[in-house]
Amino acid sequence: MSEQFMPIHHIRSTSRRLVRELGFMGGDFAGTDLPPSAVHALIEVETCPGVTARDLAKLLRLEKSSVSRMLRKLVLSGDILEETDPEDNRIKRLHLAERGRERVRAIHAFANRQVSDALSRLAPADGHTILDGLRLYADALGDRVDATMPAIPIIEGYRPGIIARITQMHALYYARTSGFGQRFESVVAEGLATFCNRLENPKNAIWVAMRGQEIIGSVAIDGEDLGSDIAHLRWFIVDDGVRGSGVGRRLLATALAFADENAFAETHLWTFNGLTAARHLYETHGFACVEQRPGSQWGSEVLEQRFVRPLNA
Template identity: 25%
Template structure:
């Protein structure tokens, strides 16, 4: 495969898809570069001209001509920086904000139209692939290598399946544990109050790789349940992030404390809970698949 030719072919294809080569982007009088300048100004109160130049990697003379045109059209006004009189600060006028709003609305509508032609699965594949491209080519892209989202149809079955497989492989727990997970999720699915209970799925490259749930224990106490991170996704900080989501939700839902049940031999999970502020409250002897285990209750105030 000629990789250079493949990349160039993709570039040609995508510029055609988004209409970069049209005289006016999104049926407006603005070129792609002019639209980018408007977008950057529209997403902040003000920007120094030098910052715009560096952000968009523009020739100073070219940017100056764009700003001069915008000023003549009443889209921007320029003033000296109060910190340094040698710098120019650029702001949108009301007309400029209206022009930015038109561009933003049309861009969003165009993307929605493009996505509407795809299935849910293809939309996820597309967005994941775009994130992969950005992550590989942008050294400054610091986004986490996963996304966290609410459960979708089919996810609860995945949670049961992966708990059964992972805990069987790593700890030798049998179908009784898998049945317990299924009962927990059946209770959650049957009638949970979305104001007080929620779940999250962590996704890597479009596929589930982790989960956690926050359920009601009583009016003042939430319970963190079913934290799982796939072995292939460990080391990304996913478990910690899932616990943070659960804690933030529990606070917002009005709980005063949160608790969880775990086992002494689940050392990685226990470290996550401890670093999140949970403290060990109770220990009890238990049994799983014919083997002795130590059950633990951990709690923390919210």
């Protein structure tokens, strides 16, 4: 798309207004007396307990010296604890102290009220539009800097807790964004448990993204349920804390590489209308929507969509 057709000026203007409305330009931020960088640091330490100062600097896109000064203040204020790594005493791991946990709870409460108040002035469907738009924009901006993110390994195969954790990520995300409930959670858990019993078939595989000992993303290729020449991409999800970090793209690329290596003629996936950011990701990896139909298999009626990607697309 040529620049003349892209709303660059309006996006920049709206971005500046958003920054002002959120309080980044001064005064109290997130209901605290902390600068925005310190608020974000506390949230990232909560999300990634044990993170190092170096990795925190990469997450926040800040110079290491700036992060060091900020962390020194947060340690002295009793918000953050530094603990020596048990395997390398040169490395300090960061954790929230009790004061820091209380402060982060207050930050979340303030931010949740702020978002809730704004959404209350809009139509219910507008919330999903905002979410998808922000994710698309953040993903596009993040493409410049994904290489600076701390390494999150993609690991293949079953591991203890995988069924429960992947089910939990699906249940929580789709309850919040689409109103799905117990029926959806049960369908995910049952299907995933049955699939894991078939992992001995070399045409089937599952991968998870790991942050420490926590599963924060997943994807699977089921090479049996749609026929011998079709790969079924299933259970693709990432945790809210790493959306926009590139983890989803890596999981998807890993699964599609497996499908191509095993010479599946096509890879299929089922989703539903309204998940704009996910659709954009699928289409950039060679998928096209070939079928739409109303369905209620997930507990409420949605417009189900089937996407297909040919071999080596």
